[in-house]
Amino acid sequence: MHDQMDGERERRLSTRQAAELLGVKPATVYAYVSRGQLTSRRDPVGRGSTFDAAEVEALARRSRREAAAPAGGELAVRTALTLIEPDRYWFRGVDAVELASRYCYEEVAEWLWTGTLPRGVRLTAPAQALAAARRAVAALPEHSGPVDRLRVATVAAAVADPLRFDLSAEAVLGSARCLIPTLVGALPLLGPEPEGDEGPGGAPLAARLWPRLTAQEPDPAALDALDLALALLIDHDLAASTLAVRVAASARANPYAAVSAGLGVLEGPLHGAAGRLAHRTLAEALERGGAAPVVADHLRAGRRVPGLGHRLYEGEDPRATALFARLETMPAAGPALAAAREVVATAAARRVGLHANVDLALAVLTVSCGMSAEAGETVFAVARTAGWMAHALEEYQEHPLRMRPIGHYQGPPPPQPLP
Template identity: 80%
Template sequence: MNDRLTTREAAELLGVKPATVYAYVSRGLLGSRRDPVGRGSTFDAAEVAALARRNRREAAAPSGELAVRTALTLIEPDRYWFRGVDAVELAGRYGYEEVAEWLWTGRLPRGTRFTAPPELLAAARRAVAALPDHSGPVDRLRVATAAAAVADPLRFDLSEESVLGAARGLIPTLVGSLPVLGTEPPAGGGEAGGHGLAGQLWPRLTGLPHDPSAVAVLDLALALLTDHDLAASTLAVRVAASSRSHPYACVSAGLGALEGPLHGGAGPLAHRMLLDVLERGGAAPVVADHLRTGRRVPGLGHRLYQGEDPRAGALFARLSALDAAAPALAAAREVVAVTARQGRGLHANVDLALAVLTVSYGMSAEAGETVFAVARTAGWIAHALEEYGERPLRMRPTGHYTGPRPPQPLP
């Protein structure tokens, strides 16, 4: 194959019309060079061949299914993996910030801590302080993200180094923008603060004193929730990144999808159900009420796991060592047992495990949603970085038009 191809040769290799070749050029998928001898353009043969292979792979995806290449998270029927490493084992040994770095870079810098840039944190706190008192946690995180973006003049730099720098500043900015309910730990994320970011998040979730064992469970929850393949919010992030939105805008897209009741909204339901079980002294009447009204029992079942969600199993194991978690943990296990007796075959998912933590330590029903959003921001950044390396605007499905056939009379 020659080093340069004519328009006709490129079109034949790609299996498209010559006009489509120029459309690829205008969309940034191909580079072109004017032919110094003829009047047309020439194209790099290797670049054309690579685009042809990519088009064939995407065309081979099952009909109606969007296939996205990713090297981040693999989910199997009973476990999941971060870059080929068992995610539960990784989260059990390393802190949230370290797991985030592994997901972003494939490296594990021990003891890494994220620090909020003062100008971003100040902007986020001012914006969040202006919200109504009834604002929810995702409301605050969305506003904090937008304010931090405006305060970062380098947000449009999509190089890996710049995006990672933004991520390491944004995540602690989100935590630092939330109102403090208890005693705020010392700044800097050292041992006095306890468990890095988890130690900073703890007093924003509960007014109870800093409990090192409970904060360690919170840190584990953050690490376990860092990523989970192409959940709805992550797909939204990749669509935004496909249009080359900056990382703050990508995170905003993820937060928007997360607030849906079928995604991030499941945690508060599980929290309220456990409180109801504890108040009524048993799970049977609570489960019966849910089934009688046609509602799903929250915190049970996951479409990607045949048995118990491995994230739930890891959290239950750690929570079982905490005396304060014993009543809520027993309530959760009773919910699972009652539904199992009915032959429903549903196992605990991570929402139920998070609810045990939030109920046990006097947190609000929305606390689990906060933990989820903060944790998943790291995964969203990882997916945005992957998408920046793909051809732009590839997340463009074709609509199947079902309206009236034209021409129709002008209204």
């Protein structure tokens, strides 16, 4: 017992020792305490405070990493989740396309959240949260869009979760595993729900999402393509919606609120609407018997052709390449695949280096399976929720409120007369 107590004392640091380890003044150590970055305990022997050595060392490591961040005003966020290179991308150091091709969406989500790959994992919606989300979504006007429904379902699920303010990793993981199937289950049905919809060993998430995207009966190849699309879209580094999630998590908003922030950004026309525009372009090309007049109309109006180009990749978006390859196994996707290739060829005839992105590949899936133009937006939002949760998990381990850029004031110089 005495040895255990001695070991505990050895792991406590005085204020002076903590300040030396952190490279700050003693007064700054107490400032860390007041901001919740350190916890202190009164020294039963002396008159000062003591600090947990492991906690101080962790804070020192974070401070050193932040000091090494790029200068020049560029916002850089440390992450161990996704790395994007000119022709491929990686999830926790593993080729993301290969991972998504071999594992289902739920398994890839677990890899992103925990760094483990449990086979056959299923995500289950709590009955109370699912009932609340369905009631909230049912109350919306009929013309509501997919992001409208998902945002309302997220708020309803949050209110039904009394533990949502617990930001421990275990609690946030629990929220992630419950929220995603709740969002899917809250969407209105267009076709028959699969048997064994919920619970361990039940239908995979792609099978549960399918009847909420189309009234067509799914075949194995189509479900496989939908699952691949979900897995490929889980995360893509710091897209605008993901950055919004991290800002919310930095302010210690609960994970449901962080996801709501991402959905809010996704509703913007420059982020979430890309899949919808690509779907309509592809559908019009099929209707008009060729891509040339459709591409010409976009260029004549001064618009970029939807589904083409990505600022992070020099060649074709690797997500598009993988999804196109999977869609080739679907006989029903043949006409839409041909139209997509014609869109690329027509637009690239005069502009070198213009390649297909994942929105065009996703449009092939949605057009081929009788889905609406908004279906791609739904797939994207559901898929990306897992990535948002992974980023929230990371951000909760960082300094709170660290994402506070400095505004460059360009207004009239003070003092100005009172209006």
